[in-house]
Amino acid sequence: MNKPIIIIGNGGHALVVAEILIQNQRKILGYTAPEETKNRFDLSYLGTDETILNYNSQEVDLAMGIGSIEPNNIRARIFKEFKEKGYHFTSCIHPKAIISDTATLSEGVQVMAGAIIQPFVQIHNNTIINTGASIDHECSIGENVHIAPGAVLSGNVHIESNCHIGTGATVIQGIHIGANSMVAAGAVVVNNIGYNCKVMGVPAKEV
Structure with a gap:
């Protein structure tokens, strides 16, 4: 089953991820980020990453919208944190x-x-x-x-x-x-x- 998706992040990498999801006809609930900024696909701002915990881990998927430039980046930490809470990354x-x-x-x-x-x-x-x-x-x-x-x-x-x-x-x-x-x-x-x-x-x- 294709669950609705929350994108973590709203920078350039998140735009690329969002377009792929749109092309694959996946439903995007919105994005999370430390603060609301304009989204060029007009996706809804859901709140900070902690907002994800308001959604049942069995009813949504996550998409990592944070890229990486150097090793040991925040991308790995966020992935690990939400996996430990039972969420799945598409x-x-x-x-x-x-x-x-x-x-x-x-x-x-x-x-x-x-x-x-x-x-x-x-x-x-x-x-x-x-x-x-x-x-x-x-x-x-x-x-x-x-x-x-x-x-x-x-x-x-x-x-x-x-x-x-x-x-x-x-x-x-x-x-x-x-x-x-x-x-x-x-x-x-x-x-x-x-x-x-x-x-x-x-x-x-x-x-």
């Missing part, structure tokens, strides 16, 4: 994304327009595959990861949780990226990356 899949039938997408995954996900890819909870990103065969992507617009992952790449792969970055085949790491925009990753690292450049080096 996945948002743009109709113009290309996703293999053998790919596995977990709860709350968001796949934006033009993204390509190839065979036997695994994408875990609350991860963003942003506009035009390309994920090749047999990649594994952990929870709370953001693959930014135009990023390219070759085959058999393993990315652990809470990572950010920047806009236009390239990761060659077979690379492992440890949790809580960031790859800067435009970087080319040719070596494994450890935990809690930030890399940039061509080829990518730790900074």
